[in-house]
Amino acid sequence: MPELPEVETIRRDLQQRILSKTIKSVRINDPFVLRTPSKHFISSLEHQSIKAVERRGKALLIELSNSKYLQVQLMMTGQLVIDGAPDKHSHVVISFKDGTKLLYNDQRKFGQLRILKSLSESKHISSLGPEPFGKDFSADYILKKTRHSKRPIKNLLLDHTFVAGIGNIYACEILFRCGINPKHLSGKITQAQSEKIYQNSIAVLSEAIKNRGSSMRNYRDASGEQGQFKRLIKVYAREDQPCLKCKNLIQRIVQAGRSTFYCPKCQK
């Protein structure tokens, strides 16, 4: 569900609210969401304190005092909520010694929690491309990586081995701001276009983080609040509504099995 800005918002909230706290107990209401056997999951967490809260792409990494990591993939509907009221979707409850509770809620149960001895143990994390805000992501990198690709540019933006953390909403928004058609073949991206993709990726993602993410449906931050970026969204989920630049109708197409929204007039 959440993309980089939403996961980053949660990471910052958690950093503020659970850093250095010690875990007293862990309750598993539904082991389906665990990718580590319950017993090992619980024993890895109990009596440990929180050393750091990090993020790689859309993965949250909570570092423990035993040097292990709790990796959380929220997928479509996962939420990490502090001190909320547990409901039927609260599959894991982590209680701290000071009384604080961290809930893992997940309506669709696509999300995954696992214990890592080290980050390299995770196949997913090892496969991730550069972070959009990292030094390895640049216009030159985009140009180099697109040059030999025959896929539409939208599909490449969604590929986490190309760049980490960009999902369906922000891929649509970035391409709209670039004025690039999502069907445009990656191999035909010019130097000027790669520069635009780089600049707009940074701009869209930073604005979204500043607004604490976009809540389309299920996304909530660690306090259970909705994000505010939704009102700044220009094309996503706006099928048949007028383009905010040219009044032409926004179109929905399907690419690689995912909905793409774009303005056929502004995005050539």
Added chain:
DNA sequence: AGGTCGACCTGGCAGC
């Protein structure tokens, strides 16, 4: 080897 597709699971919504 690169790329696409369906499956994973649940719930909201539109249409009949």
Added chain:
DNA sequence: TGCTGCCAGGTCGACC
């Protein structure tokens, strides 16, 4: 009201 079908922000493995 109640049923059916479609849709959903991600990731993985099977397949072409």
